[in-house]
Amino acid sequence: MNGSTAQARVIVDELVRSGVTDAVLCPGSRNAPLAFALARAESLGLLRLHVRIDERTGAFLALGLALASGRPVPVAVTSGTAVANLHPAVLEASHAGVALLALTADRPPELVGTGASQTIAQAGLFGGAVRAAATAAVPTDTSAASVARWRSTVARVLAAATGTGGGAPGPVQLDLPYADPLVPDDAPAGPQVTDEQAGPGLLGDLPAGRDGGGAWTAVPRPVRALPPLPLDPAAPxxxxxxxxxxxxxxxxxxxxxxxxxxxxxxxxxxxxxxxxxxxxxxxxxxxxxxxxxxxxxxxxxxxxxxxxxxxxxxxxxxxxxxxxxxxxxxxxxxxxxxxxxxxxxxxWADADRTLGAALDTALDTPDGPAAGAPGLRLAREVVAAQPDGAQLVLGSSNPVRDVALAAAPRAGLTVRSNRGVAGIDGTVSTATGAALAHSGGPTVLLLGDLTLLHDTTGLVTGPAEARPDLTVVVLDDDGGGIFSLLEQGGPAHAHAFERIFGTPTGVDLAGLARAAGWTVTDWSGDPAELAARPGSGRRLVRVAATRSGLRDAHAALRDALRDA
CATH class of the missing domain: 3.40.50.1220 (TPP-binding domain)
Known part of the structure; x- marks a missing residue:
């Protein structure tokens, strides 16, 4: 067995032994050893593999899987710009404390700086955004000593990712320089593997891990108990x-x-x-x-x-x-x-009760102060419509704020949002990963049209890939509504606002989603249409809206609630 194949199989085996159940793969040439090893592991029932064509989408899919499962999730990519495309998800994972593993295939170090294709200085590319960055040696032999070092390296990066190493959980990078040959030279890999071809599990003739199938290095999670805050518990x-x-x-x-x-x-x-x-x-x-x-x-x-x-x-x-x-x-x-x-x-309780009633009245009055802010009523209806056990993922910008301002908090609903860096990157992919890992029920994603367009490839799922029960509710107001509520949305800047902040696109979201295989409907106003449904597959509900009255509506609503 060649060294690249051997190392990839050992790394995947050690990940499985350490509790990894899902992995994401993006296609490439230099990461072929990892691709074959992951496909082989899935064929043996050791993990669930998710393949995506775009590294940024793949990384956010892995983030969503890790966020909902509580387990570390690797994303394996090829060399060059493929690695750079992981950076937005790595940053989100860093600030949100999510155990994302960037398995970045690389060229041998002697090729860096020589003009070799798809070759950059990618070791340490993520800087301080990762909890640990390790680079494996180019695998030149398959000795027991080499296998032990590979397993030990995986144990260290996993400890850093999960926080068992002593710090906060977060992303890690394991850079893997591979030399030719990059494809297996023993048994075929992938869904066509038979018991006879696979040999003794994933590793073939390589040395196995510790007895009992556990991780190579057992790392206990440190217990961190904070002392009580020295405040006055009886103060307001x-x-x-x-x-x-x-x-x-x-x-x-x-x-x-x-x-x-x-x-x-x-x-x-x-x-x-x-x-x-x-x-x-x-x-x-x-x-x-x-x-x-x-x-x-x-x-x-x-x-x-x-x-x-x-x-x-x-x-x-x-x-x-x-x-x-x-x-x-x-x-x-x-x-x-x-x-x-x-x-x-x-x-506080009396004020909340009075204001809650006034808020609902404003939201329910067709020509009332909130009429020009349809996202507020939509947010309230989406939260209330979900069945117990469902999962709600909220896009950044207005949707998460609309829920905070208008919806009634409730139990029985798991709510997630990419609030680490609060970007709109990869939101569809995050929700897809979260939906695939959520066992309590279906998932609904509430987002705006620009956030959807920012992750168009997140709508794309290959025919062999697992498909979640995911309902996407998109408020389509053709642009960036949140900017209307900020300083740049004021009257003094109206002459330039629409092009440089509103950024209308004119995209037919329904046609886009249908082209990617989604079932699409326009919202009729019935709250039941907003509910996530078990067995519904991929469903998009488009809510048509305008942005023209958003700023004035929020101001009018604030005035009405202040008076109340």
Whole structure:
């Protein structure tokens, strides 16, 4: 067996022994050893392989798989620009704490800088975005000593990716320089492999791993217990929760209001209208506890920057850094049991109840203040329509904010969003991966038209690939609606806004999705059409809208809710 084939099979075997159940592969020549090894492993029932034609899409698919499964997921690519195309997903995984493994095939080091095709200096390409970057030696022999080193290298990068090495989970790179020959020289690989051809499992005649089939190096996960925060539990306290952070324990709140973003595991226990109430002076807290990493609301940023408010942070037990954009955090620790004044808790509860009713009235009034902001009503309906056990993936920009501003928090729904770097990259692929790994029910993705177009290849799934039950609800307002709500959307910039910020495309989204094999419908207004359905396959629901009144509608809604 040649060295490239041997190393690839050992690496895949060690990944499987360490708990990897899914892998993503993008086609190429230099990564042929990995391609054959992964195909062989799937044919032997050792893992599930997902093949994608585009590396950026493939990387976000792997990220979604890892996000929903809680397991590390490798994406194997060829050399050159293929590696660079992983960078957006690597950055998202880095800031979101997701165990993404970039298996980057490479040319032998002596070819770097010689003008060889598809050859760049790709070792360490991701810089500080990865938890670890390792480069294997060019495999020249298949001795037991070489096999041991290969397995040990895999164990180290997996420990870094999963946080068992002591830091926060995140992406890693394993660069694999392969020399010719790149194809197996023993048994064929892929779905045509028979028991007789496969020999003794994946490895053929190579040395196997440890007895019992476990990982080569057993690495225990470190236990990280934070001390309780040194705050006054009886003070008027607001808890703010974003992505990540500690596991939810609503009993610790003691009646304190909770402003939780939809992607936070604390969201089911959130005060629904908290984002609208944060600037009310009579509801101003004396202290705030930040759980995880909130990123959505400017009102939260203003509150955390207030020198009169004592700010504390609980980043959770996985070693992630604490959030402190304004530099006001006084201490880092674990959220203790709170017991704020009863009058404080009652004031927030009463305000939330009053404002929730006013919000629903505004959303339900055809010519009311929210009429020009259809995304708000859509977000509320999408959340309410999902069956228990479903998974909701939210696109960045307006959809995740619309859910935060309009939807009623609920249990029975797993909500995810790429909030690590909060880009619109790879959203369809992330949702596809999350749907393939989610066992509780079907998945729905709520996003805008530009976010969909940004990941067009995410709509493409080959005929041999696993297809999820995924309903995509796209608000099609032909452009970037979020910019209407920012400073550049003001009247002073109207002369240049539409071309350089609104960026209409005129693309027929329905035709695009149909060409990729999706079932497409236009929303009739019936909330039932927005629900994810088991067994529905790939389904796209287009919601036609306009952006022209969005800025004024949000302003009118703010005024109406302030009056309420």
């Amino acid at each position: 306290t607001l808890v703010v929760a974003g992505s990540g952070g500690p596991e939810p324990d609503p009993g610790l709140l003691g009646g304190a209001p909770l402003a939780a973003e939809p992607s936070s595991a604390w969201w089911p226990y959130a005060t629904r209208t908290a984002p609208w109430l944060l600037d009310r002076p009579e509801l101003r807290p004396t202290q705030v506890v930040v759980l995880g990493r909130p990123t959505l609301h400017r009102a939260v940023s203003r509150l955390l920057a207030d020198p009169a408010v004592a700010v504390y942070a609980d980043p959770g037990p996985d070693g992630a850094p604490w959030t402190d954009v304004a530099g006001t955090v006084r201490a880092v620790g674990a959220l203790p049991a709170l017991s704020p004044p009863e009058a404080w808790s009652r004031a």
